[in-house]
Amino acid sequence: MSLFxxxxxxxxxxATLDEHRPRHRDHLRSLHEAGHLVIxxxxxxxxxxxxxxxxxxxAAEQVEEWLENDPFRVLELIVEREIRAWNPAFGADRLAPLPAV
Incomplete structure (x- = not known):
C-alpha cells in the first residue's frame, strides 16, 4: 500500500459549505473508520x-472511487481535486498502523 x-x-x-459540511464529514468519517483515510x-x-x-x-484510482460520493463533490462544491502519491521522508513511522481492509 502507498500513501496518497x-x-x-x-x-x-x-454558507453553502457550512450547510453541507456535516454530510461531507460523515462521508470522510466512514472512510477513516474503514481504514482508508489516515488523516x-x-x-x-x-x-x-x-x-x-x-x-x-x-492506487490513485482507488482514492478517486472512495471520494466519488463525497457530498461536496456531488453538490459541485469542490472546484479542484488533486490526488498525488506521497512519499514522506520523515515521520511515516509515527503514523498509527491501520487495520487490514
Missing part, C-alpha cells in the same frame, strides 16, 4: 477554502 495526498479546493461560499482537515487561511486528506491505498 488529496488537496481539495472548495467554492468560495461559506484529514481544512487548510489554513491563504489560498482560499480547501482541505488536505491523506489516504492509504493501492
Amino acid at each position: 495526498a488529496v488537496i481539495y479546493r472548495y467554492v468560495d461560499d461559506t 484529514s482537515g481544512p487548510l489554513a487561511e491563504g489560498g482560499g477554502p480547501g482541505a488536505l486528506l491523506i489516504f492509504r491505498a493501492d
